[in-house]
Amino acid sequence: MRFLMLNWRDPGNPKSGGAERVSRAYLGELVRRGHEVFWYANNFPGAKPEETYDGIKIIRGGGMGSSVWQAVKWHRRYKPFDLIIDQHHGIPWYAPWWSGTNVVAYIHEVLGPIWKSFYPQPVSTLGMWQERRTIWCYRNVPFWTPSESTQRLLKSLGVRHVNVFPNGVDTTPLPDLEPKPLESPLRLITVCRLAPNKRVDHAISALRLLLNQGVDANLTIVGSGEVERQLRQSASDSGLQNKITFTGHLSEVQKNAALQRAHFLLHTSQREGWGLNVIEANAMGTPAIVYPVDGLVDSTVNGVTGFVTKEETPESIARVLAEATKDVSRYEQYRQNAWERSKTFAWKQVLPPACNWLEERARGRKQA
Numbered sequence: 462m463r464f465l466m467l468n469w470r471d472p473g474n475p476k477s478g479g480a481e482r483v484s485r486a487y488l489g490e491l492v493r494r495g496h497e498v499f500w501y502a503n504n505f506p507g508a509k510p511e512e513t514y515d516g517i518k519i520i521r522g523g524g525m526g527s528s529v530w531q532a533v534k535w536h537r538r539y540k541p542f543d544l545i546i547d548q549h550h551g552i553p554w555y556a557p558w559w560s561g562t563n564v565v566a567y568i569h570e571v572l573g574p575i576w577k578s579f580y581p582q583p584v585s586t587l588g589m590w591q592e593r594r595t596i597w598c599y600r601n602v603p604f605w606t607p608s609e610s611t612q613r614l615l616k617s618l619g620v621r622h623v624n625v626f627p628n629g630v631d632t633t634p635l636p637d638l639e640p641k642p643l644e645s646p647l648r649l650i651t652v653c654r655l656a657p658n659k660r661v662d663h664a665i666s667a668l669r670l671l672l673n674q675g676v677d678a679n680l681t682i683v684g685s686g687e688v689e690r691q692l693r694q695s696a697s698d699s700g701l702q703n704k705i706t707f708t709g710h711l712s713e714v715q716k717n718a719a720l721q722r723a724h725f726l727l728h729t730s731q732r733e734g735w736g737l738n739v740i741e742a743n744a745m746g747t748p749a750i751v752y753p754v755d756g757l758v759d760s761t762v763n764g765v766t767g768f769v770t771k772e773e774t775p776e777s778i779a780r781v782l783a784e785a786t787k788d789v790s791r792y793e794q795y796r797q798n799a800w801e802r803s804k805t806f807a808w809k810q811v812l813p814p815a816c817n818w819l820e821e822r823a824r825g826r827k828q829a
Contacts, residue, residue, distance in 0.1 A: 462543040462823045463497045464488070466567075467532060467554040471502035471519050473512060478654055479737045480569050483607075483628045484548065485514060490812045491819065492516035499542075501535065503528045533559050544823035547602075551576070551592055557602055565822050566604045569734025570756055571596065571614050578657035578731060593618055603822060605815070607735040608759035624818060627759075628735045629811035632717060634744040634803050641746065643724055643792040647671070647678035647782065650723035650747075652716060652738045653730070655686030662688075662695055663729040666775035669699050671782055678782070680727075681706045681719055721745040724792075725767075725785070727778060728757055736760035739767070740806050743799035748792075750781050766799035 470477045472485050488498050492515060504510075504521045512519040523531030532554060536542075547556040549568040557564045576588040600619040605626060606612055612623040649668065653659045661682060668680045682692065682705060689707070696705045711719065720726065726742035726749040733756030739749045740760055748767035751757035763769040768785070770777035785792065 462820070463499075463541070464491055464544050464546065464819070464823065465499045465501060465536075465542045466546040466548060467501050467556060468548040469503050469528070469550055471500055471512075471521065472514050473508065473519065474502065474505050476505075476654075479628075480548070480550070480734070482631070483737070484567075485517065486629060486631075486808055487812065487815060487819075488517045489515040490808075490816050494816065494820075501528075501532050529554055536560065544819060546605075546819070549596075551588060553595060553599065557599070563822055563825055564602055565819070566599050566602045568604060568606050568611065568615070570608075570611055570732050571618070573732060575658045575731050596620060605818070608756050610755040610759055611734060614755060626815040626818070627806060627811060628737060628740075629808035630737060630740045630744065630803070630806050631713070631808070632741040632744045632803075634800060635721070635746055638746045638796060638800055640793075641724070641796065643786060643789040645677045647676060647786060648681070648722060648724045649678055649727055649782075650681045650683065650719060650725070650742075651727045651729070652683040652720065652741070653728070655682070655684050655689045655692060657688055658731045659686075660729040660731060661692055663773075663775045663778070664727045665692065665695055665699065665701065665705065667727065667778035667782070668704060669701060670775055670779035672701075672704065674779065674783060676783055676786060679704045679706070681708060681723065683708045683711055683716060683719060685709050717741070717745055720747050723747050725750050725782065728752065728761075729773075729778070730754065730757065731773075733757050733760075740803050743767075743803040746796045746800045748795040748799045750778055762798070762802070765795070766802050767795060 470481050472481050491498050499518045501520045503524050508521050542562055544563045545556045545560050546567050547554045547564055551572045576585040597619045604615055604620050604623040607628045609625055612625050615623045651661055651664045671678045696702050720742045726747055728751040732754045736757045742749055749761050750768045751761045752773045753769050758769055761767040768781045
């Protein structure tokens with residue numbers, strides 16, 4: 462069968478992230494099953510018009526505001542596909558109205574408040590309105606999402622069929638957990654693209670609060686992005702430059718080593734589709750402290766594999782960490798639980814049910 466994914470970015474894009482990593486895994490499995498697989502994405506400076514990754518044929522064309530039309534023109538020149546995977550990132554590709562074939566909508570998270578982090582008024586309000594309206598227009602299209610919290614939100618917006626397939630991770634869990642006492646200084650880490658919606662400044666503020674309370678701690682910030690300069694300035698202005706390490710981008714080996722050293726991962730995003738780095742940290746024996754937002758409440762089991770704060774504030778993070786340091790005997794249990802759960806997200810377990818479902822949709826089988 463022939464499959465086509467439509468996504469604004471592809472694995473070769475410098476701004477690619479978790480969405481592209483997991484998409485590549487799913488499409489790669491379809492290739493291994495003997496299917497012909499294409500991925501249409503936006504062009505970017507220095508990109509080749511066509512490229513191949515893991516047997517996936519990457520096609521690039523157009524940019525913001527033009528790539529949908531370019532995809533339509535490209536699609537007309539090819540023989541029909543059995544299934545198109547229309548990936549939403551705030552704005553979809555509208556494939557059900559121009560492709561003439563089976564379509565599923567793939568969405569990691571409903572952006573919602575994230576629009577406000579990137580666009581001023583009235584653009585952000587317009588963006589949120591069109592996103593909700595567009596999802597309603599897609600209400601009869603089968604949706605695929607990695608978290609139950611996003612499933613609930615989509616259904617509240619009128620979508621009739623939403624299938625949940627948790628994301629797998631490339632990180633192999635440690636073969637054994639070595640002791641990691643919860644001792645001073647408390648080692649904290651955040652791993653993400655340094656973008657406004659990730660709110661890494663909240664992690665910096667939480668560190669400052671801990672230090673003011675007499676809890677010795679440090680923070681490692683892994684990643685790069687458009688707000689890195691502001692974050693560095695914030696650390697300097699707060700007098701925390703000796704307590705915060707900015708590593709920039711790290712290789713997978715280096716990142717895993719950093720996660721393994723840390724006592725806790727902090728995740729302060731406005732909203733996530735899943736929170737891949739939570740499971741990656743768990744695989745390295747490191748529990749996470751996350752905000753109570755869609756996606757992160759799925760990747761972390763509160764009080765079992767880590768903690769979900771009560772509010773989306775640095776004060777709430779600091780309270781959780783201060784309490785955790787008072788009960789060091791339970792820390793090893795959180796580590797053990799997180800590590801064991803991470804094993805259930807191996808790709809070999811995650812891929813079969815999702816790809817079986819995609820094959821069924823390609824054959825045109827309707828959902829009940």
